[in-house]
Amino acid sequence: MSTFDKIPETKEEAFLEVLLRLADDRLIHGHRLSEWCGHGPELEEDLALANVALDMIGHAASLYSYAAQLEGKPDEDYYAYFRDDIDFKNIALVELPKGDFAFTILRQFLFSAFSFFNYRELIKTVKDEQFNGMLQKHFKEIKYHLRHSREWVLRLGDGTEESHRRIQEAIDEIWMYTGEFFHLDDIDKAAISFNLYTDTSAFKKEWESLVFGTFEEATLQKPDNDQYMFEGARSGRHTEYLGPLLAQMQFLRRSHPEAEWK
Amino acid sequence: MNQNTEWPLWEVFYQPGNGKPFEHAGSVHAPDAEMALQNGRDTYARRNEGISMWVVPTDQITASAPEDAGPFFDPANDKAYRHPQFYSVPRAVKKRN
Numbered sequence: 001m002s003t004f005d006k007i008p009e010t011k012e013e014a015f016l017e018v019l020l021r022l023a024d025d026r027l028i029h030g031h032r033l034s035e036w037c038g039h040g041p042e043l044e045e046d047l048a049l050a051n052v053a054l055d056m057i058g059h060a061a062s063l064y065s066y067a068a069q070l071e072g073k074p075d076e077d078y079y080a081y082f083r084d085d086i087d088f089k090n091i092a093l094v095e096l097p098k099g100d101f102a103f104t105i106l107r108q109f110l111f112s113a114f115s116f117f118n119y120r121e122l123i124k125t126v127k128d129e130q131f132n133g134m135l136q137k138h139f140k141e142i143k144y145h146l147r148h149s150r151e152w153v154l155r156l157g158d159g160t161e162e163s164h165r166r167i168q169e170a171i172d173e174i175w176m177y178t179g180e181f182f183h184l185d186d187i188d189k190a191a192i193s194f195n196l197y198t199d200t201s202a203f204k205k206e207w208e209s210l211v212f213g214t215f216e217e218a219t220l221q222k223p224d225n226d227q228y229m230f231e232g233a234r235s236g237r238h239t240e241y242l243g244p245l246l247a248q249m250q251f252l253r254r255s256h257p258e259a260e261w262k
Numbered sequence: 263m264n265q266n267t268e269w270p271l272w273e274v275f276y277q278p279g280n281g282k283p284f285e286h287a288g289s290v291h292a293p294d295a296e297m298a299l300q301n302g303r304d305t306y307a308r309r310n311e312g313i314s315m316w317v318v319p320t321d322q323i324t325a326s327a328p329e330d331a332g333p334f335f336d337p338a339n340d341k342a343y344r345h346p347q348f349y350s351v352p353r354a355v356k357k358r359n
Contacts, residue, residue, distance in 0.1 A: 042269065042291060043291070044290050044291055044292065044301035044304065044305060045301075047301075047304050047305055048300065048301065048304040051304050051308065144303075147300070148300055151296055151297065151300065155293065155294075155297070
């Protein structure tokens with residue numbers, strides 16, 4: 001039985017779930033971005049993508065180490081390297097293959113826009129000082145990720161015929177994975193009742209107006225909002241893409257569990 | 263890469279602190295001013311270098327030619343009196359520091 005079947009009964013259990021959900025989104029997204037390292041379309045953009053990747057992996061590391069402290073695990077590496085795909089609590093959007101540059105930018109924009117509102121609300125809600133301090137630190141970087149990716153959405157959408165076509169295709173391909181931003185399961189609801197998470201549906205309209213406003217400015221078509229929406233990755237029902245990603249990310253650490261950086 | 267498809271070059275300057283003069287950090291390629299700022303930030307401001315940044319299109323800078331170095335700068339060599347160490351600083355000012 002995976003940890004997902006269990007609804008947190010205590011504040012401590014709910015806290016751990018919140019930390020791991022936030023951290024897993026960031027680690028997996030950060031890993032996908034890191035795949036661009038050395039392959040960016042321009043030297044400057046290669047650096048920019050690697051910077052964002054490092055920011056996100058850094059956010060995950062700080063959240064994991066707090067979780068390790070709460071749960072009595074040795075360190076953050078335990079969560080990154082020694083859990084299997086079913087135990088990862090990230091949404092499916094972040095595990096999708098990196099795709100082309102338009103897809104990468106669009107995913108970054110949608111995720112950073114969601115993170116912007118989510119963190120803004122979390123900072124108001126969360127009483128725990130250490131957790132709130134982390135959120136404030138991450139929030140500054142999220143604002144930059146949002147700015148960078150939004151500016152690129154505008155340029156790709158309103159750029160050449162090819163860039164427009166590619167980012168429009170990315171919108172149509174990715175849209176079914178945005179439902180998980182606003183889907184609240186029983187674990188989220190328990191966390192909300194302990195003031196450890198926010199009701200994400202409260203800012204859905206704001207998120208849509210930022211996203212659709214940007215699409216309009218970029219001369220892009222709004223996606224079909226009535227389509228089937230993917231759901232279930234947070235409960236361990238991941239896409240086929242997470243396994244190979246974890247295999248690549250974890251194999252070295254698992255092959256040499258005693259290895260140390262010198 | 264084909265020269266014609268390359269983004270234009272921008273010079274990046276950052277200000278290390280309040281009231282400090284801007285310093286040249288280097289250059290970046292970027293399609294426009296906003297992206298030049300972001301690329302400048304990602305390339306040169308990763309280690310807490312400053313509080314403000316300028317980007318300037320490289321082709322908008324007028325530079326002196328190497329052969330101008332003599333007439334431009336050499337005449338200052340023997341005019342040491344232009345340096346401020348010949349002026350004594352009033353005691354009150356010293357104290358304040």
